[in-house]
Amino acid sequence: MSAGGSAARSTREVPGGNGEVARAFRDGDEAALRKAYDQYGPAVLYLAARSMASTADSEDIVQATFVAAWLGRQTFDPDRGSLLAWLLGIARRKIVDHYRWTARQGRLSGDVPESGRASEPAPDQVVDQLVVADELARLPADQRRVLRLAFYDDLTHPQIAAATGMPLGTVKSHLRRGMARLRSRWEVDGVAPAG
Amino acid sequence: MSHLQADRLVLAALGESPLEEPEAHHVDTCPTCSRELASLRAVADVGRGTEGLDSLPPPPPRVWQAISDELALGEPVPSLAARRRPRWQVPALAAAAAAIVAALGAVLVFWQLEPAPAPVACAGPPVELDALPGTPAGAHGSACVTEGAERTLRVEADGMPATTDAVYTVWLIDPTSLSDPRGIRLQALGNMGDQPDADFPVPGSIDLSTYNVIDISREPNDGDATHSGDSLLRGQLP
Numbered sequence: 001m002s003a004g005g006s007a008a009r010s011t012r013e014v015p016g017g018n019g020e021v022a023r024a025f026r027d028g029d030e031a032a033l034r035k036a037y038d039q040y041g042p043a044v045l046y047l048a049a050r051s052m053a054s055t056a057d058s059e060d061i062v063q064a065t066f067v068a069a070w071l072g073r074q075t076f077d078p079d080r081g082s083l084l085a086w087l088l089g090i091a092r093r094k095i096v097d098h099y100r101w102t103a104r105q106g107r108l109s110g111d112v113p114e115s116g117r118a119s120e121p122a123p124d125q126v127v128d129q130l131v132v133a134d135e136l137a138r139l140p141a142d143q144r145r146v147l148r149l150a151f152y153d154d155l156t157h158p159q160i161a162a163a164t165g166m167p168l169g170t171v172k173s174h175l176r177r178g179m180a181r182l183r184s185r186w187e188v189d190g191v192a193p194a195g
Numbered sequence: 196m197s198h199l200q201a202d203r204l205v206l207a208a209l210g211e212s213p214l215e216e217p218e219a220h221h222v223d224t225c226p227t228c229s230r231e232l233a234s235l236r237a238v239a240d241v242g243r244g245t246e247g248l249d250s251l252p253p254p255p256p257r258v259w260q261a262i263s264d265e266l267a268l269g270e271p272v273p274s275l276a277a278r279r280r281p282r283w284q285v286p287a288l289a290a291a292a293a294a295i296v297a298a299l300g301a302v303l304v305f306w307q308l309e310p311a312p313a314p315v316a317c318a319g320p321p322v323e324l325d326a327l328p329g330t331p332a333g334a335h336g337s338a339c340v341t342e343g344a345e346r347t348l349r350v351e352a353d354g355m356p357a358t359t360d361a362v363y364t365v366w367l368i369d370p371t372s373l374s375d376p377r378g379i380r381l382q383a384l385g386n387m388g389d390q391p392d393a394d395f396p397v398p399g400s401i402d403l404s405t406y407n408v409i410d411i412s413r414e415p416n417d418g419d420a421t422h423s424g425d426s427l428l429r430g431q432l433p
Contacts, residue, residue, distance in 0.1 A: 030268050031399030037259060038400075042251035045258075062254050063261045070266055125244070132241045133248035151242045156211040172202045179205050183238045190241070 022078040033070055040084050041066070043130045044091050050126050051095045061098065065091040084134050085189035088127045124191035135185035136178075143178035146171050199228050208235030256380065264420045269383060269398060315343040324352065324409060324430035331356050336428045338409045341394065346403075348384060351392040352411055352428060363387040364414045365395055366422060367406035370431070381422060382406060386414075407432040 021039070024032035041062060048061035068090050069076070076086050136144055149155045149163060161171045199207075199218060206212050214222060222228045263269065317339035324336035333354035341347045350365050365387065369380040384395035397403065411428040 029399070033268070034259075034398065034400035037262070038253070041254050041258070043248075045254045046248070046251050059254060059258050059261075062258050063265065066262045067265050070262075125241070128241045129244045129248060132238070133245035136242070136245055137249050147242065150209050150211075151239070152246045157206060172206070175209070176201050176205045179208070179235060179238060179242075180201075182242060183234060186238055186241060187234075 019078060022076070022083045025083060026073050026076050026078065028073065033066070036069075036083055036087070037066055040087050043084060043134070044087055047088055047091050047126055047130060048095065052098070057098065061091055061094050064094045068094070081189050082131065082134070082185075085127075085131055088130060092127065128186060128190045131189040132182050132186055135182050139178050139181060142166070142170075143174045143181070146174040147178045147182075150175060198225065199232075204228070204231050204235055208232055208239050210239070260421060269385075315341040315347070317349065318342045319433070321349075321351075322409070322430045322432055324350075324411065324428040327426050327429055330427040334427055336411060336430070338430060338432075340397075340403065340432070346397045346399075348395045348397050348409070349392060350384075350387070350395065350409065350411070352387055353391050355387075355411075355427065358413065361413050361415045363427070364412050364422075365393075366410040366412060367397070367401055367403070368408040368410050369406050370408045371405075379422075380406070381410070383420070383422075387411070403432060 021032050021035050025036055044065050045058060045062050048058040048065075049055070052058045052061060065087060069087055072090075076083065136147060139147070145164065146157075146160050146166070149160045150157075155163065157168060157171045157175060160166070160175075161168045164171070166174070199222065203218070207214050213219075222232055318341060319339060321337040321339040324338055326332075326334050331354070334352070334356070335354060336350065336352035338348060338350045341349050348365070348367075352363065355363055363386060365384045367382045367384060372380040382398065382401055384397065385393070387393050409428075409430050409432065410422075410426050412423055413425045413427060414423050
């Protein structure tokens with residue numbers, strides 16, 4: 001985590017903080033729980049599905065995550081990270097708990113775990129991708145557009161300028177600003193940012 | 196040379212124009228620039244892996260139902276009990292007020308009893324709740340959204356068959372989901388009480404232009420919080 005990122009963070013709201021829902025959630029507003037679920041349930045399910053063997057287990061993780069989040073909502077601190085990152089953190093712990101439990105059951109019944117996957121926690125990279133995807137979705141449309149062309153279509157900035165009709169300087173400035181936003185969100189919410 | 200420009204670092208991190216001398220040498224020997232570049236490269240790597248993550252499918256409706264059941268969300272009984280003023284309280288309050296007036300009679304020339312809060316009026320004409328096939332004759336109802344700060348649905352149901360082993364539950368249904376293979380989207384508002392009418396707060400997450408069908412079902416006391424499928428009355432908000 002870079003010193004520059006830390007200094008910038010202390011002077012502005014946490015990236016991805018969507019303050020109102022997060023605060024209402026912490027204050028016990030059931031409607032905010034539903035909003036958080038509608039907004040982030042897909043990401044939690046995706047993380048779970050990347051780690052669990054069955055759909056039913058993945059759905060159990062989603063359920064356990066939101067139940068634990070609601071019961072522990074007073075421990076959520078919107079100043080320390082986004083609601084999404086907090087939910088994904090809970091989900092990772094639930095996934096680990098699940099595998100510990102099944103490993104113990106396996107030992108009790110004498111079974112040998114079927115694969116190495118059973119002892120692996122959810123890949124941190126998935127969490128990083130989910131928070132960065134969330135930030136990407138919050139960027140101004142032009143920044144999002146040029147970054148998508150750079151990330152997914154591997155276009156250079158002259159190619160992006162040609163594809164979008166934007167001037168070269170504008171493309172470069174969108175890339176720079178968009179990357180800066182993704183980076184500061186990732187530094188706050190990512191699992192193991194390098195640097 | 197001086198530090199690399201931010202634009203230059205971003206383009207290098209995105210991998211589109213490799214650093215050339217003397218830039219490469221500078222980055223190799225400058226901790227600030229090399230840290231910046233490493234961080235931006237890592238962000239670019241994560242960014243490349245985000246394709247498709249902005250349109251992930253939602254969990255199936257049973258997951259929310261399970262969460263809602265486990266947390267007993269939207270249990271209307273306590274809030275309704277608190278909202279409704281039992282009938283005995285009105286004379287009790289009046290008696291208490293009278294006692295105070297008597298005690299302070301010499302001082303108080305005039306005592307105006309605080310009027311009980313008038314029930315909030317309907318915001319528009321109530322919609323009829325029509326009997327579905329199989330509902331006993333005479334059962335009918337109406338519903339309206341009330342005026343006032345809190346969004347509330349007032350439901351009236353008359354002529355409902357007496358029941359001891361079941362309750363009548365009021366639901367809001369999204370009618371576009373009735374033929375959705377993923378399941379019907381609906382929200383329980385609460386149970387009708389002893390009176391023919393009841394007011395139900397509408398959760399803030401519910402969009403009444405979407406969840407606009409009001410449904411009253413008979414729910415056996417079997418511990419199953421999902422809709423029994425035994426609907427008696429139904430109507431649609433405008």
